[in-house]
Amino acid sequence: MDRSRGERDSTPGRVVPIIDADRVAALIEALALRESGGIPLLGDDRWDARLWAGLRRLADDAEPVPGMAWATFSSGSTGAPRVILRTESSWSASFPGVSGLFELTDADVVYLPAPLASSLSLFSVAHARSLGAGIILPQAHTISPADLECATVMHGTPNALAAAVEVIEGGASHRLRAALVGGAHLDSALRERAEAAGIRVVSYYGAAELSFVAVDADGLGYRPFPGVEVRVDEGDLWVRSPYFAAGYLGGASGSMTATTGALRRDGQGWATVGDVVDADSAGLLRLRGRRDGAILTAAATVIPEDVEAALRAIDAVEDAIVFGVPNAGTGSLVAALVETTAGNPIPSARELREQARTRLALSHLPRRWFWTENLPRTATGKPARAAARDAVLAGSVRRLD
Structure with a gap:
């Protein structure tokens, strides 16, 4: 863990980096920080130390941002990576919609194989805690058969789902009844293998800046997520919903900006990150990738x-x-x-x-x-x-x- 911030860790609205070297310990520290009004920014322990030092400098140089609850990463690939800030409600407003996809309850145990630096994992931590559901965080960067024996629901990437299915097909026992899968295209053959193993699969499209946009619960195509409006303008997907992030840390003011990075907004509440889609007569969406050439790989947009x-x-x-x-x-x-x-x-x-x-x-x-x-x-x-x-x-x- 990174405790170099000292007393500033509890400053309301202050972004505080935390290295995810021990996932459970890092999460405990992050939740305690959130309770005190700080904004946890969790990073992967596999990142180079010099890259991590740049993240700390970014947070140190920024002014406190009142009203924000969570910080996640966008395309943070240079010495000054983009950090996305969002309010508590920008995630919690979508909790009922996500719960409804699986009938998620406090009796479930949610398995999160992706690092906490991934927004999909941090979202599910907040979601599970709001319901009182259990959480399993693997201590290694692999799927553990022991974890699968305890978890009932999984939220991860197609690659993680494939790894879990391979373990199950190898003879491991499991309790998984459902998997929420995002971050990349889900192959239909993988969906069929998972469902043959007794795992109901729901895939979704979203972005760290936009949160949930569309879901495919049956393998037939993407439909707008509850509460989300979509429109296609010359091939570009525009979204309007209550789930948007507030902006990026490190604007010209040293605090936050909504004008740099992939996110673009208009004056009527619509936003886009430049994804290109086709829409059929039934309103189903087919994703074609980013107009700017962004690469969708695992749980990251590069x-x-x-x-x-x-x-x-x-x-x-x-x-x-x-x-x-x-x-x-x-x-x-x-x-x-x-x-x-x-x-x-x-x-x-x-x-x-x-x-x-x-x-x-x-x-x-x-x-x-x-x-x-x-x-x-x-x-x-x-x-x-x-x-x-x-x-x-x-x-x-x-x-x-």
Whole structure:
């Protein structure tokens, strides 16, 4: 845990970082902070220490933000990551809708395999506590058969659900009756495997800034979550609901802003994070990804421009293009195509990874690395992300090992 803030930990409206090195201890500290009026900001213990130091500086430099209850991460992938602030009611207003999806009660035990740094886990902590339901936080970054013997409901990513199903198919006993799954596309085959194991699956689409937007309870398509209005404007999904976050920490005033980052608002209560959708005649939504090229991977939304800025700060990297490549377990893997400075030897993937991890959260660290002498660009000189991705998928650029 991080107790470097001392007496300032109890200042109302103050954002306080807490490292999730021991999940139970970190959660106890976070809830105590929340009771005193502070705003807990939980981070993954696998993050590099220098990245974590940047988070502490961000919180230290910000003024207290009265009225806020929770802080979570958006695309925090550079030395100054985005921190999302939200009120208590922005989550609690959706509790009845989520409870209704599973008939969740105080007799349930909710399993949260994703780190507490993930907004989906922190939301479910607040939700379960409001009902008096139990919570299981795994102490390792893997699915435990012992946890599955106790939990009745799970909230996690498709990758976590797949891991749980594999354990169950391997012969482990379990009590899971339902799973709420978000953060990436849920494959229909995985849904069928889970349901064959006796687990009812509800997938949902949302964003850390917007919270719940749409749910798919039967595998037929996404419908608006209770209390949410949606509209499609030239392919962009716009949302209006009582569940929005308030804004990002660290605006020009040093406290909070709602104008930077992925979130955009209009003057009539509508907001978008740039997701592109199709809507059929029945109102069902089909997600097509981010217009700005954001990568949906596991429980994170990765903004390519942020990762590219971090990679350009690495020795010998002249420029980089970041994009997603398909992956069945996580939706997409973050990949990077780099152009090195003339005269420098071509770095290995290990060398790039070691330098990148000091600047990027684990969820934003590229998993695939490629090299080219000249990055593809548009006629105006901008990185041609689609062309870079096509080159990688075609095998026409060098993969670094």
